[in-house]
Amino acid sequence: MASETMTSSEYISHHLTNLTYGNHPELGWKIAETAKEISDMGFMAINVDSMLWSLILGSLFLWLFSRVARKATAGIPGGLQNFIEMVIEFIDDNVKSVFAHKNNLIAPLALTIFVWVFLMNTMDLIPVDWIPYLSSLLGVHYMKVVPTTDLNITLALALGVFALILFYSIKQKGITGFLAELSLQPLGKWALPFNLFLELVGLLAKPISLALRLFGNMYAGEMIFILIALMPFWSQWLLSVPWALFHILIIFLQAFIFMVLTVVYLAMAYDHH
Amino acid sequence: MNINMTIIGQLIAFIIFVMICMKYIWPVLIETLTERQQKIAEGLEASDLAKRDLEKAQQTANETIKSSKLQAADIIDQANKRANQIIDEAKVNAQTEGDRIKVMAQAEIEQETNRAKEALRGQVATLAVAGAEKILGASIDMAHHQKIVDKLATEL
Numbered sequence: 001m002a003s004e005t006m007t008s009s010e011y012i013s014h015h016l017t018n019l020t021y022g023n024h025p026e027l028g029w030k031i032a033e034t035a036k037e038i039s040d041m042g043f044m045a046i047n048v049d050s051m052l053w054s055l056i057l058g059s060l061f062l063w064l065f066s067r068v069a070r071k072a073t074a075g076i077p078g079g080l081q082n083f084i085e086m087v088i089e090f091i092d093d094n095v096k097s098v099f100a101h102k103n104n105l106i107a108p109l110a111l112t113i114f115v116w117v118f119l120m121n122t123m124d125l126i127p128v129d130w131i132p133y134l135s136s137l138l139g140v141h142y143m144k145v146v147p148t149t150d151l152n153i154t155l156a157l158a159l160g161v162f163a164l165i166l167f168y169s170i171k172q173k174g175i176t177g178f179l180a181e182l183s184l185q186p187l188g189k190w191a192l193p194f195n196l197f198l199e200l201v202g203l204l205a206k207p208i209s210l211a212l213r214l215f216g217n218m219y220a221g222e223m224i225f226i227l228i229a230l231m232p233f234w235s236q237w238l239l240s241v242p243w244a245l246f247h248i249l250i251i252f253l254q255a256f257i258f259m260v261l262t263v264v265y266l267a268m269a270y271d272h273h
Numbered sequence: 274m275n276i277n278m279t280i281i282g283q284l285i286a287f288i289i290f291v292m293i294c295m296k297y298i299w300p301v302l303i304e305t306l307t308e309r310q311q312k313i314a315e316g317l318e319a320s321d322l323a324k325r326d327l328e329k330a331q332q333t334a335n336e337t338i339k340s341s342k343l344q345a346a347d348i349i350d351q352a353n354k355r356a357n358q359i360i361d362e363a364k365v366n367a368q369t370e371g372d373r374i375k376v377m378a379q380a381e382i383e384q385e386t387n388r389a390k391e392a393l394r395g396q397v398a399t400l401a402v403a404g405a406e407k408i409l410g411a412s413i414d415m416a417h418h419q420k421i422v423d424k425l426a427t428e429l
Contacts, residue, residue, distance in 0.1 A: 022277065038275060047279040054283060058290045062298070069301040074308035088302045105291075108299035112291045147283075152276060156283030160291075 008230050015128060015226045018047035018150060019142040033141065049143050050150040057119040057147070061112070087115065094260060099267045106266055109164070113157065114259040120147040121218055121251035125244055128225045148218040148254075151211065158211035161262045165206060168269040177272075206265050210258060217254050221247050398426045 006014065013035065020032040022045020032038040038045065068084040077085060091111045099106050123146040135143040147153045169178045182199040183192050228239045402422060
């Protein structure tokens with residue numbers, strides 16, 4: 001536990017509160033000190049911890065891959081290049097098997113999503129108290145280190161993908177073709193309102209399911225780690241070790257699912273049906 | 274759990290990261306992979322070619338060896354034949370030479386014999402005449418008895 005004076009529910013809510021900087025209606029721009037202040041701030045606030053870790057991990061991804069790309073050789077690859085190439089080939093195979101058209105954006109997009117989300121998920125494996133404790137030593141009260149447990153982060157990724165779905169749908173089929181697809185099926189033109197409703201729900205479900213699936217999985221996983229951390233310290237390993245091992249699978253799987261579904265949705269945007 | 278400006282910040286970061294990845298990372302790495310693939314394909318092709326070349330070379334070598342063996346056998350055969358021929362010729366030559374030498378020797382012997390005979394014959398005549406003179410105690414008119422002496426000499 002972070003501190004002996006906290007109750008369990010305080011401990012949990014402390015761990016689930018973002019470090020938020022925003023415009024409080026009465027107190028002006030400041031770092032929120034309570035959950036109440038955060039909700040008072042509304043939209044004009046930014047989760048500094050999520051943003052910071054997301055940028056750090058995204059930069060780590062770009063730094064690692066560009067370092068290899070700069071020194072890449074077509075000869076015998078070294079250890080790191082070998083590993084990076086394995087990732088690239090993994091993504092390339094998956095994208096090629098789903099997405100048949102020629103497009104320079106989809107594969108790098110899939111790579112970025114996969115590695116970035118994976119790195120953000122991996123933060124979940126760092127023991128829940130380490131970084132919050134260190135930051136509390138530095139005077140920072142809240143520190144939530146897993147960006148994918150913040151709905152803002154996953155929703156932003158999903159909205160980015162959604163924008164691309166709309167863009168490619170309209171680019172491939174034209175605005176009329178896209179509207180026709182939304183309104184003239186599955187029941188023909190006489191049931192147009194019903195079709196439109198059905199297809200719009202289907203369309204909107206794509207980004208929302210993307211965002212919520214990733215968020216839900218990571219949030220639940222994080223929550224379980226926090227609950228395990230409430231147990232007496234000598235018995236925590238009994239649960240935390242198996243859960244961490246299992247979580248390795250989940251963080252990979254969620255990154256992979258997000259990436260594959262992105263590619264699938266974009267492939268559907270390309271195809272006429 | 275509040276939706277706030279983080280969503281915009283993350284969206285901007287997302288766009289920037291994807292663009293950087295698309296521009297500087299993905300094409301470079303994919304190009305490297307394609308290049309290596311091509312290299313490997315070329316290598317395999319080259320090794321295939323080399324294998325075929327080796328097979329061909331082995332075949333030619335085998336053929337050469339076979340023909341050389343045949344040729345060698347032929348040459349040995351010819352040499353044996355020639356050797357026999359030379360021996361035969363030598364034998365024949367030796368034979369004829371020997372014969373010739375024998376003939377010559379015989380002729381010489383005959384000649385010598387004849388010469389000896391001639392010499393004897395002359396001396397016999399003289400000796401006979403001397404003997405007869407001694408017996409008769411008188412000289413014999415050589416002209417007179419020449420005929421008799423010659424006759425005697427030829428009878429010898």
